Amino acid sequence: MIIKRFDRQEELDRYAAHLINTIVREKQHPVLGLATGSTPVGIYKAVIEEASRTKLSFGHVTTYNLDEYVGLAPDHEQSYSRYMNDHLFKHLDLGKGNTHLPDGLAADPEAECRRYDEMLAQQPLDVQLLGVGHNGHIGFNEPDAQLHGRTHVVKLKEETRKANARFFDQAEQVPEFAFTMGVGSILKAKMIILVARGGDKAAIVKKALQGPITTECPASLLQTHANVIVLLDADAGRDLIEDGTRFQLVHS
Numbered sequence: 001m002i003i004k005r006f007d008r009q010e011e012l013d014r015y016a017a018h019l020i021n022t023i024v025r026e027k028q029h030p031v032l033g034l035a036t037g038s039t040p041v042g043i044y045k046a047v048i049e050e051a052s053r054t055k056l057s058f059g060h061v062t063t064y065n066l067d068e069y070v071g072l073a074p075d076h077e078q079s080y081s082r083y084m085n086d087h088l089f090k091h092l093d094l095g096k097g098n099t100h101l102p103d104g105l106a107a108d109p110e111a112e113c114r115r116y117d118e119m120l121a122q123q124p125l126d127v128q129l130l131g132v133g134h135n136g137h138i139g140f141n142e143p144d145a146q147l148h149g150r151t152h153v154v155k156l157k158e159e160t161r162k163a164n165a166r167f168f169d170q171a172e173q174v175p176e177f178a179f180t181m182g183v184g185s186i187l188k189a190k191m192i193i194l195v196a197r198g199g200d201k202a203a204i205v206k207k208a209l210q211g212p213i214t215t216e217c218p219a220s221l222l223q224t225h226a227n228v229i230v231l232l233d234a235d236a237g238r239d240l241i242e243d244g245t246r247f248q249l250v251h252s
């Protein structure tokens, strides 16, 4: 695991964007696992900026998102589908039908999970971009005694609904359920980029990266993956202790 700590948000954004765009440049059929939330917004901006500056086409790229709220239409203002379109997809020359999110309106949620897993099985992720929730959730895999490997519908914890209420007009509008890729699918990605910003994430970052590996902190399972790069701002990384063995801490 490599951990890089950045003093400036824009440097973190550019670094992450360059990792993603390098995969897009080098692979014949790149498959990107993407995330939502406030954390990746600057990274997507930097991806678009670098792609435009270097004339990098995304025409051959396939994307899979981690999650989607159950019950929200793709064009609903708070749906992750809309978020991805606004922040990334509409700014790139992605091919039609090459971007995938679970369908929040699927009539048969179980069939939708199977459909998503079947596609993922055929197109393994070259990279998965991840944020982390304050309780250690990745995607919408909430802390629990047991975690799911595959795509499933999850009942969101109240703390997660509260944290995401800032994107909605009223807290009650935050859906109670969401589709999420399972932890197994996330860990199958060839490379994982975990990003966290802000002092409010410092404690969970420390727990996830230097605490015990436990399903009660889903992000701690990333310690078992061979190719994880963690990008933190100075505040999110302030509680980490350099132990010199489990990871390499690079300060930029």
Ligand SMILES: N[C@@H]1[C@@H](O)[C@H](O)[C@@H](COP(=O)(O)O)O[C@@H]1O
Residues within 6 Å of the ligand: 035, 036, 037, 038, 039, 040, 066, 067, 130, 131, 132, 133, 134, 138, 139, 140, 160, 164
């Ligand atoms: N489902 C998303 C996650 O994919 C995201 O990583 C996390 C952190 O969000 P933020 O980046 O806004 O802090 O919470 C949300 O609930």
